[in-house]
Amino acid sequence: MPRYYPAYLDIKGKKCLVAGGGEIAERKINLLLKCGGSVSVVSPELTRRLKELNSKGKIKFFKENFKEKYLKDIFLVIGATDNNKVNIKIYKAAAKKNILVNIVDSPEMCNFIVPSIAERGDLIIAVSTGGKSPALAKKLRKELEDRYKFEYAKFLNIMGDLRKKISSKIRDKKKREEIYNKLVDSDIINLIRDGNNKSAKNRIDEIIKSYNL
Structure with a gap:
């Protein structure tokens, strides 16, 4: 029996928080922005691309480690740091407040997961393995991208x-x-x-x- 109920979230105008400023966080932030989310980022450092987004006012940036205060009025949070202790802190704080939370590569610390997607305009095909094999999800996504152009x-x-x-x-x-x-x-x-x-x-x-x- 599947653990997750498949759904698409309308996050347009919703406040989203990403903890982390590396390449993985950058990918998550790009998708949140593409879907209309209002994105805040808390991290000691940012990639060059994220610095550009910050300078253009596309994201709100807080240059420090995650603190629970940043969860105020947040609809969705993604933990993409390379520090497991920080990720655990993010998950526990968000779960306590019943906030949607996803800790990258840690399905046990997620109350939602992000599928691998094949995107063709408004056609979005999502593939999920329930967190068991992201590699398989990626393989299937590539096959779908080859099939649907x-x-x-x-x-x-x-x-x-x-x-x-x-x-x-x-x-x-x-x-x-x-x-x-x-x-x-x-x-x-x-x-x-x-x-x-x-x-x-x-x-x-x-x-x-x-x-x-």
């Missing part, structure tokens, strides 16, 4: 626009699902992949018109 991001954007049009004109849920499935099961993605954008548009128009849209 740029055409899926482009197709997803098209589907997003079509969904608005279809939802506004067709009230019947089953009929809408029928149209969506027909679009997804068609050869549109292959046409986009092969650079046949005109043919892809024609196929979309053909399907849409068959439902009098």
Whole structure:
């Protein structure tokens, strides 16, 4: 039975804390920022990239070791230090306050884990091994990245626009699902992949018109 309940978090505007300023912390911070988080960093040192983010006001930086006071109003905390005693301190303090906490490479000190992700625009495919084998998760992610390329991001954007049009004109849920499935099961993605954008548009128009849209 899986230990973790799979979910995607909406962290836009939420206060997130990262303890640590090395390369691993940098990767975590970049993803938090990309997802709209308001990120604070507490660490004695920062990588060059993190110094740039700090100078541009993209992150709030506190130049010292972690202290519990930095958890005030925090939604999510990631511990990415190379000091196990500090990581334990972070975990215990966050858990006591019922804050979402992830200590990198220490699943026993996490109440959530971060999966390996294959990303193509708004298409995000997450792979998790429950913390048992990050290496396997990474391998599977690379295989997914080889399988799902740029055409899926482009197709997803098209589907997003079509969904608005279809939802506004067709009230019947089953009929809408029928149209969506027909679009997804068609050869549109292959046409986009092969650079046949005109043919892809024609196929979309053909399907849409068959439902009098």
